[in-house]
Amino acid sequence: MLFWIALISVVVMLSAAVAVLLLENYLAATAALSVVSLALSVLFIVLQAPDVALTEAAVGAGVSSVILAITLRRVGLWKIEGEK
C-alpha cells in the first residue's frame, strides 16, 4: 500500500517538476510547482512526517504559490493563454 502511494507521488512530483521547467506560461509553471509541493507533502506522510507534510502543504503549496502569483501579476506575466 505505502509502496504504491510512494511510487505514485514520486512520479507525479517529478513529472510536475519537469513541467515547471518546460512550461512556457509562468502561471502554469506556478501551478505545476504547487502540484510538486502537494505530491511532496503526500510523500512526507508516507515517510512518517505529518508535521512537515502540514507545513509543506500550508507554506509550500499555499503561501509561496500565492507570493509567486502576485509577483507574476505585478510584472505582467499573468497570462492565461500560453502565447507570448
Added chain:
Amino acid sequence: MNAIWLVILPILGAFLLPLVYRQNTRVGTWIGPFILGLSLILAFGLWGDIAANGVQTILMGGFPAPVGIVFYVDHLALLFVIMLVLGTLVLWLGKEKGNIQEETLLLLIVAGGSGLVLSGDLFNIYVFYEIVAVASYGLAASRGSYAASLRFLILGALGSSLLLLGIALIYAITGTLNLAHLATHPEILQGTVGLTAFALILIGLGVKAELFPVNTWVPEVYTTASARISALLGGLISKMALLVILRLLVLLYDTSAAHLLLLTLGVLGVITGELAAMRATHLRQVLAYSSIGQLGLVAIAFSIPGPAGIIAGIALALHHALVKPALFMLTKAWGKQLSHLAGASQSLLTTILFLVLALSLIGIPPLPGFWAKFLLLKGALATNIAAYQMVITVVLIATVIETIYFMRIVRVMFNTKPPPIKAPALQELVPALVFVTLLFISVLNLGTIGKSLEIVATSAADKSIYMNFLPL
C-alpha cells in the same frame, strides 16, 4: 555573564526598534548605538572572564551537549565578535538618522554574525548564516540597486541550499550535529560522503566568504550599494563565514585533502582577484577585487595546518577589517571612475589617509599589513609541504600587483590638470579616521598584539579543549 546576550540583545533590539521609533524618534535613533555599545562592553567582559577561567560553553535550554544546542565561547570567537560589533559601531558614525529598516537590518546582521561564530552546532550555524545572508541581500538593495542585489540573492540562495545539503549529509552518516561530538569521530567524515559534504559546505559558506568560484556578486554589489554597506559586507561579514570554515577544518577535517581544497580556492581567489583589480576602471571595483584577493590570502592562511596558519589568518583578517572599510568609506566622497579622481590630492587629510591605508594593504613596514603578510610567509615556509612553498610566490606576485594598481590610483590623484574635484567634508571622513587611528594604535602595540594572538591561536588550534566539555 552569559554569551547568549551577544546574540539576544541585538535581536530583541531589532524586534522592538520599529515600535519604539513610532513612539519616539529621538529614543529610536539611539537604540542601535546603545545596543552595540552594550554588546561591546559585554564582549570585553567575557574576554576577561575567559582569560581568567578558561573557555566557556553555554547550553541552550539546559540540555547537555550533543542533544541541545551549544555555544562555544573562546577567545577566537570573541575576537571576531568584537571586530564585528566595533566595526559596525564605527560605521554607524556619521550615518544619516531615521532609516528604521536599515538600522534594524544592521542590528540583525550583527546578531547573525555573532551567532555564526559562537555557535557549536551545524544546523544552528546554517540558521545564523541565513540571518546574515538575508540581511545582506536587504542591505545591498537599500540604495535602489535592486538588480545587483537580486543576482546576489540568487547565488546566495543556491549556496545556502547546498550548505544545507552538506549538513544533511553529515547528519546522515554521523547522527549528530554538534561540532565537538563530530570531532570525536573524525575518521567517519573522511570518506567520500564526508568530503562531499565538506565541498558542499565550502561552496555554501564561500558565497559570503568571497571564495573563488562563487564570488561573482562581489564587484556588482560593492559598486552599486552604498559605501557603508560595502564596507560592512566586504570588511566584516565575510570574515565570519571564513571563521566557520576554519572551525570545521580544525575540528572535523584535519586532513590534507580538505586543506588542499581550501588552499587551491584561496590561491585562485588571490590570482583572479588581483589580476581583475589591475584591469578595473572604477575605484569601488578596484577595492572589491582587492577584497577578493585579500580574503583569498586569509583562506590560504587558514588552510595551513597548525597554530602558525591560524595566527597569520587572524592577523590578515583583522588588518583587512580595519583597512578595507576605511577605504570604502573614503570612496563615499570620491567614488566613480578612476579618471574622476584627478586632483583629489587637493584635500590633504584624505590623501594622507588613503596613502596610509594603501601602503598598509600592500604591506610596507612598519604598517601592520606587513606583519600580517610576514606571518603568512613564515607559516607557509614552516610547513615543509611543497604546495605551501608555492604560496610564497603567489603572495609576492599579489603584492607586486597591489603596488601597481594602488600607485596608478595615486598617480591619478596627484594629476592636477583637470579642475580638481570637491574635497569631502570632514564629517564624512569620521569613520575612516577612526579606523586609521585604530590602525596606528595597533602599530604601537604590535608586541602585545602578537603575543595575545599567539595565545588565541594556540587554544583555537587545539581541538581537545573544544571536545573537553562533552559529557560522553
Added chain:
Amino acid sequence: MTLLSGLIFTIGLGLLLIVVIKSLIFEQVLTGGIGSIILEQAPNDVGTANIVSSVLLAYRGLDTLGELTVLFVAATAVGLVLGQPRPDAPRDPDAGFILRSAADLLFPFMIILGAYIILHGHLTPGGGFQGGAILAAAFFIPILASPSSPLNHKVSSLVEGLAGSAFILIGLLALFDKGYFLAPLLGTGEVGELFSAGSLPLLYLAVGLKVGAELAGLLARLHETEV
C-alpha cells in the same frame, strides 16, 4: 556556453550525489545518534506528545528563534525594498459580492482553525508555523477579495514585534530562573493533556502570532505594490 557549463555542473553534482546515496544505503553508518536519545528523554524532559515540537521549542529552541529572526529580516527587507505605497495609488478592482461575503464568512473559521492548530501543536501534528500560515491566510483572503480595505501594517508590525519579544522574554525568564536560555519552565504536566509541556504552548503561541503577522504583512506588502 552557459547551457553547456550548467549541464556539466548538474551532471557532476548528480554523479556525486548518486555515489553518496549509494554509500548511504549500502554502508550502514554510525547508528544511534542524538535522535534516539531525544526519543527516549523527551517525554520526561519536556512532556510533549508530539516529539517534533519538543525538538523545535526545547532542544533546538534557538533555531526556532533564529528562524523567526530570518522571517523578520525578510519582512523588514521587503519593506525596505518595496517602500510605502502612495495612498492614492491605483488599486485592483473589488471582487464581486459573492467572493467578498465568502471571504468574510471564511474569516472566523480560519481564525479558529489556526488557533486550534497552534494550541494543539504539542499534542498533534501542527503548531506555530502551520497555524501561523493559516492565520496569515485568514487575514490575506479578505484583502484579495476587497483590495480597497488594506491590511493595517501598524497593527501587524506591533503584533510581530511583541510576539517576537515575548518569545525572547520567556527564554530570558528561563535564563534567570534556571540559568539556561529557553529552558522548559512550569513543569511538564501529564503527557497528552492540553495543559501540559510547561511553557511550550506559550512559546508556540508567540511563534504562531509572529509567523501569522509576518506572513500576512509580507503578502499584503507584495499585493499593495504598484505595477
Added chain:
Amino acid sequence: MEETAGIYFFSYSGALGLILLGVFAMVTSRHIIRIILGLMLLEAGVNLFLIIIGYRANAIAPIIVEGQNAAMVDPIPQALVLTAIVIGVAVQALALALVIKTYKAYGTLDTKELAQRIAEESGTHVIDGIPTEEKQV
C-alpha cells in the same frame, strides 16, 4: 522489507530528481522567474533528502499515542526541515519583492541583460565578475 526498500528507492530518486532539476534550472535559465522556480525545486529536494535521512523501516511518526510502543522515526530532521521550509519562504518573498522592483526599474527580467545594464550604469564593465574592455564612447 521489500516495501521499505521500494520506499527508500523512490524517495531518494525523488529527492535526487528535484535537486538536479532545480540546480539545472538555476544555472542554465536566463529568466529570473524560472531561476526562482528552480530554487524552490532545489529547496524542496533538499528538504525531502533530510526527511529520508530520518526515516526508519517500520517506524511510526514521532507522536506519543497511549498504548502504542512501536519504534519512531528520527524527529530531528523533521524539526530541521520545518525550520528550513519557513526560511525558504522568507528568502522567496524577498527575491520576488526584488523582482518586482527590478522589473519596474529595468523593464526586463533576463539576468544577462540585467548584468549588462548594471555594468553600463555603474560604468564598471563587469559581466559575471569578469571585467571586459571599456567600450569607447
